[in-house]
Amino acid sequence: MPVYIRGFGLTEVGEHWNKNLEDLAVEACLKAIERANIDPKEIDKIYIANALSQYLNRKGHLGALIADAIGLAGKPAIHVEAASASGGVAVHEAFTDIKGGIKRNVLVCGVEKMSDILPAYIYTARALMEDWQHLTAIGASFEAIEGMLLRLYLDRYNAPHENIMNAAVISHKNALNADHAQFKRPLTIESIKKSPYVADPLHLFEVTTTGDGAAAIVLSSESGDVEITASSIATDKFRFFERDDLLWLESVYLAAQDAYRQAKVSHADINFLELHDVSTIMSVLEIEALGLVEKGQGHVLFGNMIGTLDSERPINTFGGLKARGDPIGATGVYQIVEIAMQLSGEAGRNQLDNVKTGLALSVGGIGSSSVVHILKKR
């Protein structure tokens, strides 16, 4: 069965002091259901993507919790957790249900509520995406791993750090007019350099920060303007330090190659991308593993400011994780909603012209899980 995006909705990413996790999820779900023009009773299954609620909000069992909150108690509902790839994995599960003909209409909602937590605990929470015993308990934050990878990259490829910083500059530029973005303001190389180090040589303004938000889609075999033509997950060795090439994201490569095969396209056919730009260095490693550029050349692409909305192939068309914001378990669903907005002509001031095919990459941790989706305008 074909898999269409029948409806989508999202909340602005930011500090929602007057809303809790359920409030955010309900808001996004109701928007998606309304846009899908569907009787909620026709929804056959619900997936809730969330990475950190058990630690951040002392809430678990989100499948039943959110299903009930949107008035659909009784329906099958499942909480999906795969660190920062939770959103992508949840969309994949819904895709599989419909593709296989098991369900007709499936609701996917990604949600994360982060802003109530003090920053020190956010760094602990992010570290939960990696291995406790061999990294977190030793003193390694998530950002520390990224910092070590950045140093390796700079040394091995003799790359100017400014080229890599541009990945964040591009994302911020693309968010200037994005209504739902957390940071609708420009970022310059100078301001990145002035920001403190989070984990040398990685600066604080090269990584994502805390944000609350929820995004939802209704997938359907029956109707929709946009088709999901490929959905693929791959994994890698869980501890980054065990990988043969420390600067190669094998899970991204495997998921992308499988997705290109499913959709019968090559990377050259992709008109625009939503990357998992959790940090500048991860953006660089991702475009290399996706096959957009040769290994070691990712920094050149960003150095040339490729990726802005007026580029031949825009990247992060509403600002990506860096500027739209990174509510961790929800970001993978935000990406799918944003591609659907572009392909159905509802991207407002960020609308791209003549785009037919978009790709979303959702990455869990330092690439232990990766999910690639390819979406096409019908």
Add this chain to the structure above:
Amino acid sequence: MTYEMVPEYWRNAKIYLHPTGTMCKKCGARYFPPRKICPKCGSRDLEEYPLPEKGKVLSWTVVRYPPDMFSDFAPYVLGLIELDDGTRIVAQIADVSIDEVKVGMRVRMTIRRAFEEGSSGIIRYIYKFVPDFEGK
């Protein structure tokens, strides 16, 4: 907040206090952390061995925004280290200033205090590395 209760810390002592690797008896591949199945050849015949205590720094960073239990210690140097048998490990590098750390520098393992589990919990110790001035 307590992170590891005594039984878990006791179980993990093999990691924190006596870092242990495994070697595949069939294909010779070495692993840290220890594995039960060799991903290279599929063998389940692996034996544990104590990791070498010396190695060199492949990359390093300064943790300035640490997980909360290390808040009192930041900033501290963290290194990605290749041990002399080719396995890799991530650890704090102590007794060194930020200006002195270099990629390629020789380091050796030591056991140091990590953090305390609250005011009444255990005092945790973990492996850290220090500069090895004696070379290989």
